[in-house]
Amino acid sequence: MPKASVPKVLSVFHFDLGTMDILLAASDFYAAAAGSDCRLETESPLGPRRLIAKGRSHDCVLLEPLFDRLFSPILPADCPEPTAFLMRRPEGGRAFLAARSFEKISLPLAEFRLFPRGLRARLAARGLAALRFEGGKRMQVLMNLGVVEPGAGDGGAASRSS
């Protein structure tokens, strides 16, 4: 069977946090939904939140507290209309609610780098998968949200392993 060819560009959602950028690989998600088409529920005041979108219920991670915890200080969220990114996972769907404006862009795959080996496992466990230096001067972190679990209380930011 012939090997699938590796694409030369990576399609990502780009979030500007101020001093650095977050990139989410577009192919990590099967759909996005406008916040107005979703409903956020909390089973208990301290429990993880669930997002009802497209007729389905998903465990939900709020991206702003996650970004703030990892990369503080960051620019305040600027988007009145949140967007839910939906991820398909074997153990059940997951939604990631972004309250920050973003754009979808394509970046050359060859410009992405792994983190230095000594830090790689620790950062990967927190969802930091790879990086890119925009113009050599600005760090852009590609996040793998698949390892981020909804946390109690703040709606997200607990990683699968500590």
Added chain:
Amino acid sequence: MTSDELTKALEDQPEEGFDKGETRAETEGFFIFSVGESRYALPPAAIREIVADLEVFPLPACPPYVSGLINCHGKPHTVFDLKVLFENERQPTSKFLILNLEDDDAAFGCTEVIEIAEVPRSAVSAFSESDAENRFCSETISLEGRRIPVLSVGVIRRQLENDLA
């Protein structure tokens, strides 16, 4: 040379070993640099390159002595702040010593490159194992009336490994 001949040759050598008497250098080179007011030494072979004026990008979830990443020729390198490691104080630096590592990319922040000094062997001494303050150093050298610790890159990297485990 047969094993018998080797044994004989070894027996004829002074106690410290086969070739030490003939080839051991009288002096040893050390790369001397400063971080803030403190001076440190490294074997010159431990350093691949010195770079300057690079931005340090902070990283989450790292010990305080990892100040972040630098972009060195397009490759991210972990930056160690030795001042935090030794004195628990931050020391922003504008120079970086890129370490010569086979399996990782890392750098020490550095305030000033002082010199590469040829130090007589008699001026190099080992730390005692109980010297907890200098656990990141392999030995010390005496140079112009100063005692300068020689950093052990391996021990510093092991500390990071342990802290991230």
